[in-house]
Amino acid sequence: MSSEDRVASSRRSVDRIEADYLLETPDIVERAVAAIAGEQSSGTFLPVPGETPELKERAAATVAAIENLAPSDRPSLPGAAEPRIGGRWNRAKITISWPLANIGPSLPNLLATVAGNLFELKQVSGLRLLDIRLPGAFADAYPGPQFGVEGTRRLAGVEGRPLIGTIIKPSIGLTPEATAEAVDTLAGAGIDFIKDDELQSDGPGCPFEARARAVMEVIERHAERSGRKVMFAFNLTGDLDEMRRRHDLVRELGGTCVMASLNSVGLVGMIEFARHSELPIHAHRNGWGYLSRHPLLGWSYTAWQKIWRLVGCDHMHVNGLSNKFSEDDDSVIAAARACLTPMFDDKPCIIMPVFSSGQTARQAPETFARLGSADLIHAAGGGIMAHPAGPAGGVASMREAWEAAMSGTPLAEYAESRPALKGALETFR
């Protein structure tokens, strides 16, 4: 489905919620889908006295589409019933549709409806939420990103290319002063964006306030020199009051970004925090593995990121090409494309995908070619710090790689007259 089709379909129905799933079942597909639709709306395991035709008409979920796929010769997940047809677990892409009136435009209640008590049904030996389409009432009820691509570019002073970023390492254990020293080096090297590690928030060894003060002093000093303020995503993950206080401190200190771990904070905490925030929200997806690693269970990134974009996140992590994790490149690109695909035609909620994990200058051309956009944050750790000419060489090599990518010049050719890129290509193989 093209992005245009997807926008169109997101407005296709003004009063229905739709969800697509990949289903594997020991049952006949039609019967399993009907069971899911029933369980997630007006039905239950047994016929119930009050389930009148009028109530069903009003509240029942309906099966909007079934696309049969090749069956499996074994169940993907344990605990399902025995197959109805000997030795075959049927697979299909299915679409279920709910009346908006069941829950109203409420994201928390949307989760209970499209991702509630259905993954553990006995009729299910595999179920993955592939996508959701929401009526416009959701766009009216939630703010969406306040900054997105444009606001982030404006605050970072970077146009026409990706933001080149990095992560403070070691992840945890640095004092505030040592963190500020690292930032000094990176800002001096010309970096656009730096983030705290997701392990570092407000431990006694590196308190948030002391870190923010020390880091912002360095960043302001470099900004006076260079005329451009490094965007630092301070990890303020914590209880709600803590997050609000930390946000206010960062804003007072002149900071331009805050970071939160989505799976740590959760939906309602993020909704509340986003309503308070006046800075871009850099959303970390750590824990994503437990939601997604099995291909027949849990969430696709396409479905998941829509929730957080509506909530108000501005940047979302999507892993990176040739990454150090188990995710393949197709999945990474699909995730990044999703972030850049409009959600509603009058409220696109476009956000910046964040590429990271094992990134160097080498991944720029393929990232650009496959994504078709430079609206992203490209974060490298070793790819910057371990450059033979030091961090300045690392940052320069990443920028040069993107110049090459965007001008259609092969990296090796572009590197001939550019020592930083040349050094990167020689070092990172």
Place this chain on the structure above:
Amino acid sequence: MSSEDRVASSRRSVDRIEADYLLETPDIVERAVAAIAGEQSSGTFLPVPGETPELKERAAATVAAIENLAPSDRPSLPGAAEPRIGGRWNRAKITISWPLANIGPSLPNLLATVAGNLFELKQVSGLRLLDIRLPGAFADAYPGPQFGVEGTRRLAGVEGRPLIGTIIKPSIGLTPEATAEAVDTLAGAGIDFIKDDELQSDGPGCPFEARARAVMEVIERHAERSGRKVMFAFNLTGDLDEMRRRHDLVRELGGTCVMASLNSVGLVGMIEFARHSELPIHAHRNGWGYLSRHPLLGWSYTAWQKIWRLVGCDHMHVNGLSNKFSEDDDSVIAAARACLTPMFDDKPCIIMPVFSSGQTARQAPETFARLGSADLIHAAGGGIMAHPAGPAGGVASMREAWEAAMSGTPLAEYAESRPALKGALETFR
């Protein structure tokens, strides 16, 4: 590990956080565990300049235990590296230990540390969080359940046996008035506890306020008659302000319980709501399947429920014996036992497990025998509504089944002089 050992171990270290995992890896176990410990503390994929011996001493996670298990002949999850030792994926139970000072006693940051970017490591072909042990600082930082078993029993007026409960069905689609009619029937039948379905919160078809008012009028009327107030868990899942407003309404109307969907609200929203709440919190786990259904991925209930107990939940769903879902009975009993196992010796945080899904009088004896406790809510839908003598017969049969179970009398024998129980045994086979 007995519950006594677990309490002891929870205080074993005053300044370390421990997590147990079931690991499957294509690598040598020791190397994979070291990679996880490094990734989740001061290390990263490449050696980092700032990772000094002093910093490691301060911040590095350590491997506290490895118990090797039989290897697997195929990977449980896709995307992992190829095996180091041909065709074998090694398995082990492992324990990793972190300094409390890395994060302080912060539950959101605990999640990023023990359940963050580790499930998707290439060295991992399976990883499940089995248990966590927290230093006492966490007990000081979070409230734990305000009501738990004793407070729930006091408000419900039920001692010495489980609360007999049910769920309003159809799940969704009833008007407030129809909901109140159902409550009228159930209260007349002598029920102790009723809950909204997790699909029903505040949709336009059944607004929360109208439902709460209609239901509480019925409940108060029955309470005047019987001297005992039915506990109704109103599902107030929503944005934070909505949840607080709905809670206040329920309290003003004389209600004694509220319900929230944990995976919809998320951690920080629940922390904030629990601090506001003056009523028992009935915690629904819908979505649990996507966190747990694969045995080599995600969360065990033992680890997961500890988070929510500290936050302040009073009741938690654990499925039921012979349930309609894919979970087996051993897993159900382990989950319920976990809820009744003290977390800290000076702050046990004991909560009421909620048994539901396909429950009838039949499951009482085994539930009691295997759990060794009657501190639970036993919720039945069809097992009450579909009783041949109607809901009053259904409720009576559940109570009688528990009398039989707790007195060690076989159900069939106890049913001889008790028509309600007899009817249940004849109907539900």
